[in-house]
Ligand SMILES: Nc1ncnc2c1ncn2[C@@H]1O[C@H](COP(=O)(O)OP(=O)(O)OP(=O)(O)O)[C@@H](O)[C@H]1O
């Protein structure tokens with residue numbers, strides 16, 4: 001089974017790491033670099049120094065064997081007999097590991113003082129071969145003698161071949177290694193301490209920045225796009241001082257929030273004014289419209305006595321007055337819903353309301369096939385009966401006016417998610433144009449099909465549906481493709 005959690009790719013690019021992690025990592029990397037440089041330089045310097053000291057010892061030791069690099073005459077030492085010179089290491093005073101080789105009877109013979117201070121003959125052929133190849137230039141140099149390890153040797157020429165004296169480098173090597181280990185241990189301890197202490201310090205240093213970010217985050221969560229917004233969020237005063245960089249950010253953010261708050265208040269005031277104006281204008285238009293309708297109706301009775309043109313004109317005046325009245329009513333309702341006017345909430349028998357509304361629609365649209373799918377028991381919702389009726393009327397009128405005759409329109413009541421009821425109006429008409437679909441709930445959004453135009457549509461029907469449903473705390477959505485359009489309204493169950 002594979003994990004479905006998306007992998008966190010942030011850590012692949014250091015540039016996208018959190019600031020805290022980056023600072024700690026940079027600190028630790030820099031310090032490691034410094035430690036490595038110190039370690040390498042110190043190691044080489046110490047080794048150089050120790051090798052120099054060993055070379056001094058080597059010169060002295062070689063002198064004591066009778067074949068010191070400073071001596072002249074092929075290393076021949078006046079005094080002690082040649083016999084003794086063949087095995088100088090048998091003399092006391094040579095430390096363990098000291099090595100001496102010389103050609104005797106045209107064969108290279110080498111001795112070495114063992115750990116107990118006794119001189120032994122070296123039989124390792126490879127070591128002997130290396131010793132015989134040491135340049136006879138009286139200069140100390142390092143050679144690898146196989147199992148005997150690294151040696152610092154000096155060779156001086158003698159009439160019958162070179163005499164080589166050597167001291168082991170093992171002590172120098174182990175001293176350098178030991179120093180390396182100590183330095184490594186100290187560096188590791190230092191790095192861990194710097195990492196932990198750095199994490200703590202950086203965390204504390206970044207705390208004000210986190211508080212500023214938290215304030216910005218809280219503001220981002222606020223619903224700033226509509227209504228009256230109380231933008232009281234501010235960066236705490238302690239984090240908004242001009243003395244620190246973060247404080248400057250906090251200060252700037254607070255100033256910006258102040259401006260945004262003012263702008264939002266101004267926007268809200270202007271929205272309220274426009275809303276009030278629309279509500280007032282709609283309200284004021286109702287009376288003259290009622291008068292126009294009344295007079296038009298009055299003239300209908302005496303239309304026989306006027307010319308057909310005038311009768312037709314009066315008929316148009318009446319029908320347009322009716323249309324304008326419904327537009328004005330829609331605008332007034334939207335303005336009131338926008339203003340947050342409370343609904344008259346109660347228990348609404350939705351089943352009954354659906355049956356009534358579909359019956360009305362059947363009368364209005366006789367050429368459509370109206371169907372109902374209701375659960376056997378009555379479904380109730382908590383809402384404003386008149387407004388819910390309007391939602392249903394708008395959806396059914398759309399299904400009638402924006403689809404051709406013969407279209408089947410099915411109204412259903414389904415149980416929604418827990419505590420909700422889904423009211424569905426579905427039809428098998430041509431569907432909502434794809435370009436219109438994303439904004440179908442916007443005000444004055446309408447298709448420009450000839451049917452819509454003929455129906456005298458204004459494009460307010462669905463925006464009223466959306467506003468009423470959201471005032472109920474519910475949601476409306478639409479799925480539409482040719483042959484299947486489905487509006488689903490979710491309302492809180494009663
Ligand atoms: N059932 C439907 N089938 C096809 N198109 C639809 C349907 N319902 C809505 N529409 C499209 O969505 C547009 C917007 O609908 P809305 O109800 O908001 O406005 P309207 O019906 O044009 O005008 P009004 O309802 O204000 O008289 C319509 O013009 C129409 O193009």
Ligand SMILES: [Mg+2]
Nearest residue numbers: 394398461462
């Ligand atoms: Mg409509």
